[in-house]
Amino acid sequence: MRFVHSSHNTKYVVIAIFLFCLVLIAPTKAYAAPQKYEECFPGTEQFTPVTMDGRWRAQTFTAISTHSVTSVKVRIIRYGSPGEVVLSIRNTDLGGPTGSDLAAATLSNPGSQGVVEWVEFVFPSACTAEEGKVYSIIIRTPAAPYPVNDFVGWAAHYTDQCPGGNHWYSDNDGFNWDPTDYDQHFEVWGEPAQPSPPAPAQGVPALSQWGMVVMAALFALLLVWLVTKRLGSKGTG
Numbered sequence: 609m610r611f612v613h614s615s616h617n618t619k620y621v622v623i624a625i626f627l628f629c630l631v632l633i634a635p636t637k638a639y640a641a642p643q644k645y646e647e648c649f650p651g652t653e654q655f656t657p658v659t660m661d662g663r664w665r666a667q668t669f670t671a672i673s674t675h676s677v678t679s680v681k682v683r684i685i686r687y688g689s690p691g692e693v694v695l696s697i698r699n700t701d702l703g704g705p706t707g708s709d710l711a712a713a714t715l716s717n718p719g720s721q722g723v724v725e726w727v728e729f730v731f732p733s734a735c736t737a738e739e740g741k742v743y744s745i746i747i748r749t750p751a752a753p754y755p756v757n758d759f760v761g762w763a764a765h766y767t768d769q770c771p772g773g774n775h776w777y778s779d780n781d782g783f784n785w786d787p788t789d790y791d792q793h794f795e796v797w798g799e800p801a802q803p804s805p806p807a808p809a810q811g812v813p814a815l816s817q818w819g820m821v822v823m824a825a826l827f828a829l830l831l832v833w834l835v836t837k838r839l840g841s842k843g844t845g
């Protein structure tokens with residue numbers, strides 16, 4: 609009977625240690641999956657064409673929190689073969705786009721002929737959007753011939769539907785910009801901002817990979833010891 613009592617106790621110890629290891633390891637396993645932050649898609653839509661005659665399109669948005677921008681989804685329609693289509697993120701000044709690209713992605717003939725659909729531009733290198741700051745999403749087609757029927761159209765609402773930003777356009781390759789009351793349709797995707805320098809001595813410290821290896825080794829040793837002890841007890845019992 610004494611052995612049975614001891615076995616129950618050790619079982620609880622093993623469970624407690626196992627749960628402790630899980631608690632320590634769990635935070636290091638968690639990682640942020642891309643999620644949608646800002647968006648504008650009020651439903652019914654027209655579209656604005658993006659062509660080579662220097663016509664660039666932009667939609668500004670206000671960052672709802674500080675986060676990375678890993679991709680932008682836009683609703684576009686394609687006619688013919690406009691070739692490379694570039695979508696980028698830029699800062700804004702006085703409400704309109706300014707500066708150079710913070711992040712940019714290029715797709716060749718994106719979307720479907722004559723059909724409006726969501727197309728995702730994934731940035732090879734993400735940028736950061738800071739909470740409360742206004743940024744611009746810009747679409748341009750550097751190689752599209754004009755004036756012919758090869759272009760992409762960016763789906764839009766011809767009235768102001770989404771707060772925090774508006775459609776802007778440029779007729780000289782992004783040198784000057786003019787605002788409108790339109791809203792172009794988009795979704796900004798990213799990941800939560802990484803916490804700046806690791807906070808010392810707050811909560812359970814995250815284990816390094818070596819830490820996890822050591823914990824796993826200790827756990828395995830404990831199991832071996834318990835099994836050995838149990839076999840020994842049976843042998844002498």
Ligand SMILES: [Ca+2]
Pocket residue numbers: 768769770771772773774775789790791
């Ligand atoms: Ca708006």
